[in-house]
Amino acid sequence: xxxxxxxxxxxxxxxxxxxxxxxxxAEAESWEAVTIRRLAREIEYSQPVLYAHFSNRDDxxxxxxxxxxxxxxxxxxxAVAKAASPQDALLRTSATYLDFALSRPxxxxxxxxxxxxxxxxxxxxxxxxxxxxxxxxVAVAPFCDHAEVVAETLWAALHGLAxxxxxxxxxxxxxxxxxxxxxxxxxxxxx
Amino acid sequence: xxxxxxxxxxxxxxxxxxxxxxxxxAEAESWEAVTIRRLAREIEYSQPVLYAHFSNRDDxxxxxxxxxxxxxxxxxxxAVAKAASPQDALLRTSATYLDFALSRPxxxxxxxxxxxxxxxxxxxxxxxxxxxxxxxxVAVAPFCDHAEVVAETLWAALHGLAxxxxxxxxxxxxxxxxxxxxxxxxxxxxx
DNA sequence: TAATATTTCAATCGTTGCTAGATTGTCAAT
DNA sequence: ATTGACAATCTAGCAACGATTGAAATATTA
Numbered sequence: 001x002x003x004x005x006x007x008x009x010x011x012x013x014x015x016x017x018x019x020x021x022x023x024x025x026a027e028a029e030s031w032e033a034v035t036i037r038r039l040a041r042e043i044e045y046s047q048p049v050l051y052a053h054f055s056n057r058d059d060x061x062x063x064x065x066x067x068x069x070x071x072x073x074x075x076x077x078x079a080v081a082k083a084a085s086p087q088d089a090l091l092r093t094s095a096t097y098l099d100f101a102l103s104r105p106x107x108x109x110x111x112x113x114x115x116x117x118x119x120x121x122x123x124x125x126x127x128x129x130x131x132x133x134x135x136x137x138v139a140v141a142p143f144c145d146h147a148e149v150v151a152e153t154l155w156a157a158l159h160g161l162a163x164x165x166x167x168x169x170x171x172x173x174x175x176x177x178x179x180x181x182x183x184x185x186x187x188x189x190x191x
Numbered sequence: 192x193x194x195x196x197x198x199x200x201x202x203x204x205x206x207x208x209x210x211x212x213x214x215x216x217a218e219a220e221s222w223e224a225v226t227i228r229r230l231a232r233e234i235e236y237s238q239p240v241l242y243a244h245f246s247n248r249d250d251x252x253x254x255x256x257x258x259x260x261x262x263x264x265x266x267x268x269x270a271v272a273k274a275a276s277p278q279d280a281l282l283r284t285s286a287t288y289l290d291f292a293l294s295r296p297x298x299x300x301x302x303x304x305x306x307x308x309x310x311x312x313x314x315x316x317x318x319x320x321x322x323x324x325x326x327x328x329v330a331v332a333p334f335c336d337h338a339e340v341v342a343e344t345l346w347a348a349l350h351g352l353a354x355x356x357x358x359x360x361x362x363x364x365x366x367x368x369x370x371x372x373x374x375x376x377x378x379x380x381x382x
Numbered sequence: 383t384a385a386t387a388t389t390t391c392a393a394t395c396g397t398t399g400c401t402a403g404a405t406t407g408t409c410a411a412t
Numbered sequence: 413a414t415t416g417a418c419a420a421t422c423t424a425g426c427a428a429c430g431a432t433t434g435a436a437a438t439a440t441t442a
Contacts, residue, residue, distance in 0.1 A: 160346070161344070
């Protein structure tokens with residue numbers, strides 16, 4: 001039955017196209033500009049077709065967010081690989097996280113600000129969602145006994161730095177100092 | 192000219208009513224439920240009346256956010272007043288901030304997540320917006336030389352903790368440990 | 383009381399997310 | 413090849429949104 005397979009392939013391709021288009025518009029303009037009608041027009045199908053792939057708009061945002069989590073985990077992994085020491089790894093992880101968030105604000109927004117219905121604390125939390133957190137855990141592990149709490153706290157600190165800088169509430173020129181401070185604090189805290 | 196004054200008073204009262212109603216609906220249901228139509232119905236005026244007070248919906252959210260910033264600053268002030276030592280003040284400030292954010296999620300959302308057009312880094316930043324940050328600065332000052340950077344970083348860490356806990360991405364039962372860790376890190380870092 | 387200014391509203395615009403029902407196209411069985 | 417069933421797709425439309433226009437009603441002044 002090659003027919004069913006071809007159809008499945010075409011559907012998967014269209015789904016990829018929808019997600020890529022949504023991301024593209026969001027990054028080029030804003031998430032406000034990502035409307036079902038706009039997406040339909042761009043992929044050259046009518047609106048109901050989108051609902052054959054996603055149950056609502058939030059689901060499309062969630063699909064983009066998932067891409068973001070995978071890419072973030074990959075970048076954090078790369079950063080650690082280049083590191084010369086545990087201290088260096090911690091610093092690179094932090095800097096890479098912030099760089100990711102601030103260089104792709106729309107993607108980051110999908111991951112952390114917009115409603116997506118993605119589950120985290122759950123047992124059935126998707127692997128992509130865990131990967132980034134795991135990378136942070138690995139980075140802090142050499143410096144503490146309770147890596148999980150420290151990792152959660154570092155993640156929160158980085159997220160907060162990203163959000164406050166993204167909304168112009170803290171001074172951009174002090175970013176490096178703040179990153180240094182966070183990394184240094186973890187080394188010094190010894191939790 | 193008592194007439195103009197009476198009218199001004201009535202207008203101010205109606206404005207207060209609009210903001211209070213918006214906040215009430217947001218806290219009881221969600222910001223999604225706060226529509227211009229709904230507000231108009233609740234205050235028993237037609238929709239265009241709202242536009243005599245606020246130029247758009249975001250402006251109403253901003254008005255609620257301003258209330259939030261005032262209340263946050265007040266609570267942080269109270270917390271510091273009760274403190275027995277600089278360490279205690281730092282801890283209380285952090286705990287109070289998190290408690291504020293998590294006990295009034297809708298209010299906090301208006302302050303930090305929803306688009307409001309409120310200016311921060313600016314020279315003409317409103318006093319209410321600075322007050323909370325100033326309280327944090329005072330709390331960290333005894334422990335560091337560069338209070339501004341440290342205050343920005345602590346603020347970010349607290350904001351991140353609030354946001355990640357609000358969206359169920361970190362474990363609620365570890366909250367106290369994370370607060371302890373953050374406070375301890377600032378004492379240890381000596382920046 | 384008549385003229386004027388202000389306040390307020392009903393009605394409407396353009397857009398949104400989403401869906402029902404009609405229509406088209408595709409495929410397997412005759 | 414023709415037909416009938418099934419799936420894919422579209423046109424049209426719903427209800428709700430933020431925001432605005434121009435007319436009616438009310439209040440103020442002369």
